[in-house]
Amino acid sequence: MKKNIKILFSMFIAVFLLVGCGENAEGTENDESNNEPTEVASWNENLLDPNDPETIRFYSYTLGVAGATEGIENLVQAFNDTVGSEQGIILEAIHDADYQKSVSDIQAGLQVDIIQQTFRGMASDIESKALVPLESAIPQELMDEHFTPFPENAMELGVLNDDTYAIAWTFSTPILFMNVDLLEEAGIDAEGGPENWEELYDWAKQVRENTDAYGFGYSPGTESTQWSMDSLLYSGNASVLNEESTEATFNTPEAIEVFEFMDKFYEEDISLTATDSEIGESFRAGNTAMYIQSTAAYNSISSAFEENGWTFDGYPIPGFGDQASVPTNSGSGLSIRQPEDEKKAQAMWEVIKFLTGEEAYTTITSEIGYLPLRTDIAEDPEYLQGFLEENPIIQRNIERLPDIQSQTQWPATGYPTTIETFTDFRQRIFTTDADIQEEADKAVEQMNKMLPDEPEF
Amino acid sequence: MDDRIEVENTINLDDSVKNKKKRKFNWQPYVFSLPTLIILATWFFFPLFKNLGYAFFDWNLLPTTEPEFVGLENFSNLFNHPDFWVAAKNTVFYTVALLPFTIVLPLFISSTTQNMNPKIRYVYRAILILPLIIPPVVVSTVFSWLLNPTNGIVNNVLMNFNLLESPITFFTDANFSRWTILLITAWKMLGFSTLTFSTALSSVNQDYYEAASLDGASKTKQFFDITLPLISPTVLFMIMMTILFGGQWTFAFIDTLTQGGPYGTTTNFYYLMYEFAFNYSNVGLSAATSLVFMAFVGGLAVVLQFVRQKLVFYDN
Numbered sequence: 021m022k023k024n025i026k027i028l029f030s031m032f033i034a035v036f037l038l039v040g041c042g043e044n045a046e047g048t049e050n051d052e053s054n055n056e057p058t059e060v061a062s063w064n065e066n067l068l069d070p071n072d073p074e075t076i077r078f079y080s081y082t083l084g085v086a087g088a089t090e091g092i093e094n095l096v097q098a099f100n101d102t103v104g105s106e107q108g109i110i111l112e113a114i115h116d117a118d119y120q121k122s123v124s125d126i127q128a129g130l131q132v133d134i135i136q137q138t139f140r141g142m143a144s145d146i147e148s149k150a151l152v153p154l155e156s157a158i159p160q161e162l163m164d165e166h167f168t169p170f171p172e173n174a175m176e177l178g179v180l181n182d183d184t185y186a187i188a189w190t191f192s193t194p195i196l197f198m199n200v201d202l203l204e205e206a207g208i209d210a211e212g213g214p215e216n217w218e219e220l221y222d223w224a225k226q227v228r229e230n231t232d233a234y235g236f237g238y239s240p241g242t243e244s245t246q247w248s249m250d251s252l253l254y255s256g257n258a259s260v261l262n263e264e265s266t267e268a269t270f271n272t273p274e275a276i277e278v279f280e281f282m283d284k285f286y287e288e289d290i291s292l293t294a295t296d297s298e299i300g301e302s303f304r305a306g307n308t309a310m311y312i313q314s315t316a317a318y319n320s321i322s323s324a325f326e327e328n329g330w331t332f333d334g335y336p337i338p339g340f341g342d343q344a345s346v347p348t349n350s351g352s353g354l355s356i357r358q359p360e361d362e363k364k365a366q367a368m369w370e371v372i373k374f375l376t377g378e379e380a381y382t383t384i385t386s387e388i389g390y391l392p393l394r395t396d397i398a399e400d401p402e403y404l405q406g407f408l409e410e411n412p413i414i415q416r417n418i419e420r421l422p423d424i425q426s427q428t429q430w431p432a433t434g435y436p437t438t439i440e441t442f443t444d445f446r447q448r449i450f451t452t453d454a455d456i457q458e459e460a461d462k463a464v465e466q467m468n469k470m471l472p473d474e475p476e477f
Numbered sequence: 478m479d480d481r482i483e484v485e486n487t488i489n490l491d492d493s494v495k496n497k498k499k500r501k502f503n504w505q506p507y508v509f510s511l512p513t514l515i516i517l518a519t520w521f522f523f524p525l526f527k528n529l530g531y532a533f534f535d536w537n538l539l540p541t542t543e544p545e546f547v548g549l550e551n552f553s554n555l556f557n558h559p560d561f562w563v564a565a566k567n568t569v570f571y572t573v574a575l576l577p578f579t580i581v582l583p584l585f586i587s588s589t590t591q592n593m594n595p596k597i598r599y600v601y602r603a604i605l606i607l608p609l610i611i612p613p614v615v616v617s618t619v620f621s622w623l624l625n626p627t628n629g630i631v632n633n634v635l636m637n638f639n640l641l642e643s644p645i646t647f648f649t650d651a652n653f654s655r656w657t658i659l660l661i662t663a664w665k666m667l668g669f670s671t672l673t674f675s676t677a678l679s680s681v682n683q684d685y686y687e688a689a690s691l692d693g694a695s696k697t698k699q700f701f702d703i704t705l706p707l708i709s710p711t712v713l714f715m716i717m718m719t720i721l722f723g724g725q726w727t728f729a730f731i732d733t734l735t736q737g738g739p740y741g742t743t744t745n746f747y748y749l750m751y752e753f754a755f756n757y758s759n760v761g762l763s764a765a766t767s768l769v770f771m772a773f774v775g776g777l778a779v780v781l782q783f784v785r786q787k788l789v790f791y792d793n
Binding site for chain 1: 537538539540541542558559621625626627628643644646648649650651738739740741755756757758
């Protein structure tokens with residue numbers, strides 16, 4: 021019996037070792053790092069061939085957003101029907117659920133070419149997704165020519181240490197959506213929107229007192245609302261981090277003033293202390309009068325209100341007092357991973373060119389709601405002029421583009437624990453009776469231990 | 478003397494024949510075991526030992542990067558992580574608080590419905606198993622609708638009956654979020670536990686109850702003196718399942734409904750491991766967490782085995 025057990029155990033170890041040896045060790049055959057970065061800064065000839073198509077896998081989180089899926093699918097189909105079939109490129113779009121599908125596929129060694137990249141965690145994602153500067157794969161002169169109509173401040177958002185890691189693609193600024201009928205029911209004329217946050221607070225309180233609905237909806241602590249929280253802080257002359265992103269600064273008197281103002285909405289039960297999606301559902305169901313969101317939600321809000329026969333409107337979020345608000349951008353850029361060869365790089369460029377072209381932005385704006393970064397098409401009757409005349413909310417959003425400031429640039433060091441610390445801080449101060457200054461001091465101290473000593477970018 | 482030598486030689490000859498028979502190797506059991514061994518080695522032991530190794534390295538799982546040996550740094554970072562002790566506390570909370578829903582309540586339901594009409598019993602068992610077979614993400618979606626602060630039926634009913642002045646935000650209020658995750662998990666596992674106990678009750682010899690009834694024992698006495706001891710193996714099995722897997726059962730709901738919030742109040746070790754690996758892209762930290770958790774759970778398993786030997790009664 022003992023001998024049998026020994027034989028069985030030996031067999032097991034043998035099998036185990038065989039299985040172990042079967043795995044590719046890191047740094048061997050499939051390792052991309054063995055290939056030197058392709059020098060494709062200048063292309064001599066078009067290597068694309070319709071008879072030998074190149075497949076490009078494009079990871080998009082917007083593909084999974086309710087109300088936006090069809091728009092992205094239409095874009096992909098349009099590419100494959102036109103440029104794709106002419107040039108020999110097959111574009112596959114994959115839903116980048118929770119921004120993690122691209123990461124897990126990369127870790128699994130699958131082909132990941134172009135990623136719809138948020139700006140929030142870009143510094144960290146450069147490493148975790150092995151993103152490369154677009155200049156290393158695509159000739160600069162081609163990009164310069166194609167992106168001329170794009171606002172310069174938008175193009176700079178994807179630049180770190182003088183390298184372009186993301187081309188601005190889908191953008192919005194924070195928009196205050198309003199249920200006009202609910203506001204009217206509460207005795208408020210919503211024309212033009214509230215002049216400032218103080219008036220917004222008064223309107224919200226009036227709605228709460230005179231109707232069954234909530235006056236305002238803004239999630240107290242969801243990471244997806246970080247971009248609009250940045251806008252609020254900038255508008256109040258405050259910020260989460262300093263310019264070098266080496267120090268947390270959200271415990272300054274100016275920042276505390278913003279937090280204390282926003283806390284009134286929750287303290288007085290004027291706003292739900294719910295998740296962003298719950299508040300969005302509440303607004304679409306007519307149970308919340310005002311809601312801050314990007315215009316990516318425009319289509320779904322529009323269809324919900326149309327179905328119920330309600331009227332909605334939207335304006336850029338106001339500033340505090342008589343100061344103008346400072347808009348930040350939600351949305352994303354297009355990032356790339358190292359192409360294996362020049363042919364792949366050319367295929368990637370054709371996809372990026374298409375996705376940032378006039379037809380694509382017409383689709384993106386009219387079918388999804390993001391802003392056309394090619395602002396010239398806003399006044400072109402062939403593209404968006406008619407649509408914008410019928411949808412003034414989007415037009416008002418476009419007018420904010422030149423004033424966009426970058427949302428907080430989170431350094432890779434300490435990310436994502438740093439942003440989680442700030443999100444937890446927001447949740448704590450807005451959903452409990454915790455002292456805001458005390459909590460801010462604690463969170464700042466905690467965050468400063470995680471931030472880099474020297475600027476990363 | 479010659480006879481004895483002859484007998485000894487005969488005996489020696491017999492031994493030699495026997496040894497020859499012993500030396501004939503039977504290869505069949507080993508060959509038949511091979512597929513199982515390969516599967517176990519590939520899907521269980523290899524990942525397990527690989528994971529244990531990663532706990533001492535810093536790596537983001539990218540094929541383009543090399544793991545860097547960091548010794549015990551991952552463990553130090555783990556114990557100093559702001560969410561570690563909260564996750565530990567929540568793991569214990571979910572485990573202990575699930576026990577009434579996987580042991581006490583199912584036992585009560587199964588014992589009170591054991592003598593139901595067989596046809597009705599089949600129907601109720603089918604209904605009970607439904608939550609278990611519904612995918613967790615679907616369950617999460619349904620409960621997010623039911624518990625929505627303004628649109629959900631739960632808040633609407635409570636407010637219509639004037640039991641609430643303001644709706645409860647079940648997923649963002651720290652007073653409710655953990656209990657909400659627990660109750661959704663309990664709802665999902667209740668059917669499985671009830672059916673397990675129903676099966677155990679069906680296997681108890683009815684003669685014991687007849688004899689006890691003749692002796693004048695009440696139903697309650699019969700339950701505690703006959704039923705409970707005879708189904709003690711199943712009871713301990715469910716206790717072990719709950720203690721060892723309770724935290725894991727909550728993972729899907731934490732991921733889809735609260736993402737560990739508000740401010741970490743719903744996170745547990747399983748979610749922490751997932752976050753470290755896939756949100757932080759820090760395999761080393763995730764592996765260190767799994768190693769610590771494995772040691773803890775392994776110790777519990779040993780204790781439970783000891784308890785099993787002392788308390789469990791087998792009717793044979």
